[in-house]
Amino acid sequence: xxxxxxxxxxxxxxxxxxxxxxxxxxxxxxxxxxxxxxxxxxxxxxxxxxxxxxxxxxxxxxxxxxxxxxxxxxxxxxxxxxxxxxxxxxxxxxxxxxxxxxxxxxxxxxxxxxxxxxxxxxxxxxxxxxxxxxxxxxxxxxxxxxxxxxxxxxxxxxxxxxxxxxxxxxxxxxxxxxxxxxxxxxxxxxxxxxxxxxxxxxxxxxxxxxxxxxxxxxxxxxxxxxxxxxxxxxxxxxxxxxxxxxxxxxxxxxxxxxxx
Numbered sequence: 210x211x212x213x214x215x216x217x218x219x220x221x222x223x224x225x226x227x228x229x230x231x232x233x234x235x236x237x238x239x240x241x242x243x244x245x246x247x248x249x250x251x252x253x254x255x256x257x258x259x260x261x262x263x264x265x266x267x268x269x270x271x272x273x274x275x276x277x278x279x280x281x282x283x284x285x286x287x288x289x290x291x292x293x294x295x296x297x298x299x300x301x302x303x304x305x306x307x308x309x310x311x312x313x314x315x316x317x318x319x320x321x322x323x324x325x326x327x328x329x330x331x332x333x334x335x336x337x338x339x340x341x342x343x344x345x346x347x348x349x350x351x352x353x354x355x356x357x358x359x360x361x362x363x364x365x366x367x368x369x370x371x372x373x374x375x376x377x378x379x380x381x382x383x384x385x386x387x388x389x390x391x392x393x394x395x396x397x398x399x400x401x402x403x404x405x406x407x408x409x410x411x412x413x414x415x416x417x418x419x420x421x422x423x424x425x426x427x428x429x430x431x432x433x434x435x436x437x438x439x440x441x442x443x444x445x446x447x448x449x450x451x452x453x454x455x456x457x458x459x460x461x462x463x464x465x466x467x468x469x
Contacts, residue, residue: 215277215309218426219300220418221320222411223266224400229330230265263319264326268293269403271300272415274423277307281447283420285412294331297324301335304353308337310360311353314379314422317363364425383421386428389466392417392459413459420463424448 227241230248239247249259274283286303287296301324304311313320328335342349353361356371368382369375380390394402394414402411424445431441449467452460 212276215275215307216312216426217303217307217309218274218276218283218312218419218423219316219320220272220313220415220422221268221323222270222272222396222399222415223268223323224403225261226265226267229267230261233265263323264330266323266327268296268323268327269399269408270412270415271296272412272419273300273303274419275303275307275309276423276444277309281444281451283416283423283451285416289408289412293327294333297328297331298333300324301328301333301338304335305337310362312362312364312422312426314418314425315363315365315376316361317356317366321361362426362429364422364429368429379418379421379425382425386425387468388421388424389417389463390421392462392466413457417459417463420448420452 225245225248227244227248231237231239231244234244234247234251236244236247248261248265252259252261270285271287272283272285274281286299291299303309327333336344338353340348341352341354351358351360355361356363356366365376365379369377380395383390392414394410399411399414402408427436427441427444430436431438436444449464452464
């Protein structure tokens, strides 16, 4: 089976933007530990938690899975030493090149708004992503910005019928379907892992989230009648073949935990 259009599943991992917080709060004389303490204190007073808003989230990893033609692969964009601006620009360059269907879990609620703000900061360029008919007439009815369109399919939002009241965690949905879910890390541990120098672990975690999302998306496409049961089986086989051929430790763990 070949998908009629490329499909790009994506996920990002972020840490608090300490430089941004320092600039906004006028804390030039403080070190990172002091700045983070001040940012947390303010956020707790404002919102009751220390999770930073999108414009103060710094992107440290973007992982994607691309299904195109007869191929499937999953990887993290850029090298480990790539800067935030480079990662974001390369992500949007992929959209420019392939104009894929984008798939995410809570991408409309978190990942894409973060990418918007951070792309603005870094001067990234993404004309195809922002097009609503100026470059391509068809984009007026089929674009990445329309919440109720499927050019970007935010699975969490769609499955909850856009209400927000029934939003579910990817980890739990993946596990209900027999997929591995979270393996060894979750979003709350990313900042600690980054400070410990474990960017490789963050990227591996991000990749497994992407594959979980892809597998849920396949079940969604089956439910919508866009693929048959046999095609669904073939796509899962293709994904298993990819991870088994990789040999990377996180993919070995993923394969061993995949019971469906």
